[in-house]
Amino acid sequence: MSFDLGLDGKRALVTGGTRGAGAAAARALAAAGARVAVTARTVPQHGTGTIQYIAADLLTAQGCAKVAEEVIATFGGIDILVNMLGGSSAPGGGFAALTDEEWQKEIDHNLMPAVRLDRVLLPSMIAQGAGVIVHVTSIQHELPLPESTTAYAAAKAALSTYSKSLSKEVTPKGIRVVRVSPGWIETDAAVALAERLAKDAGTDYEGGKRIIMNSLGGIPLGRPVKPDEVADLITFLVSPRAAAITGTEYVIDGGTVPTA
Structure with a gap:
């Protein structure tokens, strides 16, 4: 039996796709036949033929708008959006070390880029009646480390809840929304x-x-977990092979979360 994922010619955008699991996801999608755009603040000067690069700061509304405009102009639309961007710069020290500024940084890094890109790219998906959005969350929203990841975990929990609500709104319009929750990569x-x-x-x-x-x-x-393992899961989930999967969260953590 062939296990062709049916991604030939699909148009995909991967945020945070120049390093780590994001880069692995971009490579996996391209290898499966998709046309891939990758965005990050710093990108290679030239694409690879199957991967195009867009330099933008997705921590700003202007950066998200720029990426959306370039993707639509380059591809004429979008079929797959993988929101990989995330991370934390918050200091250790528990709740007392988290100023309003630190909290805002975590929200701006881990929630708002996905919200903004969805808002500007979803209309084209809805118009064509098809599309897939993957939001990469984290097991930290279930297993936060009080010393160091409280704000990051809370922002990822917000992303997870937003994703569930979005899936209920847009799945009837042909758009699947799936969450992938990695452990330590x-x-x-x-x-x-x-x-x-x-x-x-x-x-x-x-x-x-x-x-x-x-x-x-x-x-x-x-x-x-290895970056390629996260990428392989994402590539399957955005494919027609996963056409009945939406609104759910897939944990890939080697068993770290101790409950089902």
Whole structure:
């Protein structure tokens, strides 16, 4: 039996798609036959033929509008939107360290880019009666770390709730909305963190990984999730093979979340 995902010629936008799981998702979609646009604040000067790059700051309304305009102008429409952008710059120290400014940064980084891009790109999806939106959340909205991820986790929880509401509104119009909730992903940044922790603790890289896994309460799989594994899940979910899947959240965390 062939397992062609049916993505040939589909027009996709991946935010935060130059590094880590975002870059892996862009590559996977392109390999499956999609025409892919990637946006980030800093991008390569030239595309690869199947991947085009758009430089923009999605933390602003103007940046989101610019991306939407360029995608529509380049592709003539959009079939797939993968909102990968996210992250945290909040300081450790629990609730007392989170000023109004820090809270706003987390919301601007982890919620508003998805909200704004959906708002400007959904009309073209609705007009064609088809499309898929993936919002990448995080298991942190279920397992926040009080010392360091309270604001990030809250922003991702807001993204998750918004996604569910959006799916109920637009699924009857032919637009699927799906959430993907990763655990710890072994990106370059994660490797650097593990190496730093390992050095501070006088251990090796595997020991550094164990420090991180222990802070999460353990990962039954015994390792972080790989960027390509997250990308493969996203690629399946945006394909016609997943045509009946909408409004749900798919956790990919190696078993970190201890409940179903």
